[in-house]
Amino acid sequence: MTATRPSDDELSGMTVNERLFACGLLDAWDEAAMNRDRPQMIALLLQTAIERDQAERTTDAVLKNPTMYGF
Structure with missing residues (x-):
């Protein structure tokens, strides 16, 4: 089964x-945040x-307060 991305309306x-x-x-977000990779985030x-x-x-x-967000 292939997952499909929700529509923009569903995401809104x-x-x-x-x-x-x-x-x-x-x-991927968690990894980017832990690495402080702003462009990837x-x-x-x-x-x-x-x-x-x-x-x-x-x-x-x-990035300003990573511990507040669990990073």
Whole structure:
């Protein structure tokens, strides 16, 4: 069985973590966050129907206080 990415409409009602999980990107996000890989974190968020400015703000919030987000 091949998983398909939810539609942008389906993703729009989800939290960031829910979007990452639904798109099969949660493990990659965790790895990028642990490595403090800002470009990769943003790239992953962009795959979940998050606009670039929000992806950058979300990434920067995590990188500013990683322990708050479990990293």
